[in-house]
Amino acid sequence: MANLFIRITDIISANIGHLVDRVEDPERMIRQVILEMDDHIRRAEAGVLDAITSEKQLAHELEEHRHQSEKWREKAEAALTAGNENLARAALVRKKEHDGTAKNLEGPWETAVDTSKKLKAQLRQLENKLAEARHKRSALIARHRAAEATQHIHKTQKHFQKGLDTGDTFIRMEDRVVEIEARTEAVAELYDESSDLEREIDKLAMDAEVDQEMAELREKVGQDKI
Template sequence: MSGKSPFDLDVLGSKDAKADIGTRLDREIERLRTTPTPVARAISTGDSLMGIFSRTRDIIAANFSELLDQADDPAKMIRMIILEMEETLVEVRASAARTIADQKEMHRHTVKLDRLQADWGDKAQLALSKDREDLARAALMERRKAADMADQLKAEITVLDDALRAYEADIAKLQSRLREARSRQSQIAARLESAENRFKLRNLMTNERVDEALARFDQLERRVDYAEGRADSLEIGGKGKKTLADEFAELEGGDKVDEELEELKRALGKAANKEG
């Protein structure tokens, strides 16, 4: 195999060289032309993309208080809102991931196109150095095509940069609203539980079974009162029997009475003697 460059003078002058020159680069250019760019794919699915943005904007601008006030079942409504927000957040993140992937693919294309421009520029210079102005012109035209495609891709990359910033802002807002919605859900759940407990309590207080239970308590209290009364009556009956201490106390009390009686007698005797 010859080690000569495809742009050697003798090769440039051959008929086959004219057909083969830049074949690899031509194929690459053609592939880039026929392969839809990421932005083109995004435009082709613009309806779904706009749908996501529309849902995102609606959720961000939603008035939770108004929605809940108008709902017949606030707990169910807040669950639906949170579910919708979570699904939208997943879709927005997925769209952002696809956009990042498309942007990376575009960067790879621009690098390839920059190399193509350099290659075609080298070809044009070589062709002119060999007095092949026709080949130089063709190479410059191909370089111009590659440059135009690179400029288009760079413009599309700028558009995707703006889209990614919008995604980032929307994701942050969605996360904030999602936290708010979950907080409202907790508040609603607490209020609902409190209301249910109050309802159960009121229902319990007006329940006939409760009245029956209270009546049974009254009967039990009466039975306890009767048992206590019997015990008290036994104690009262026991008070009629004298204890040993009681008998000694009576003896001591009797002695005092006798002493007082003798004193009265002596006093009366003295009084009678004086009268006599």
């Protein structure tokens, strides 16, 4: 029982924050520690119940022998009153037997009472420590998550800050965009110029055809007049 309480105390006294720093999954570690503490306390509780049971059994046995002692005293007195001294003496012998047994039980019973009180007090303290650890668990988990979030933000800020400080990535992107825009404008301009030229050529061809037809039409009209 003593070793069990020492083990529980060691767990509760452990620097959980230090343990958290050494594991990859602090939340899982914290929960495992709490579960281990709870398991040990449940076992300690069973031990305390056994100690209390033993105390009660000794108390009951002691009380029974005291009761029998008084009972045989009364019988001895009754026998002596009746004039039967031998029977009274025999009753007193039985009384002394119960007195002796009761006396022998007093020491163990007192020790059991003291042990039960100490174990119950220690168990209450451990249960209070466990309740405190559960509260700390919630706080530690919240702090761990906040720390991870802060670390992630710092890494992200550092990453972006590095990009903003050098400017290489954004400069290259901007240059590429400008190049694409210039190429697009050049293609559009070239297309417009080609379209204008084609329209001019088409217009010249059409004018030539019109002139040809006009010439033919004049020739025909002139012949008709003759």
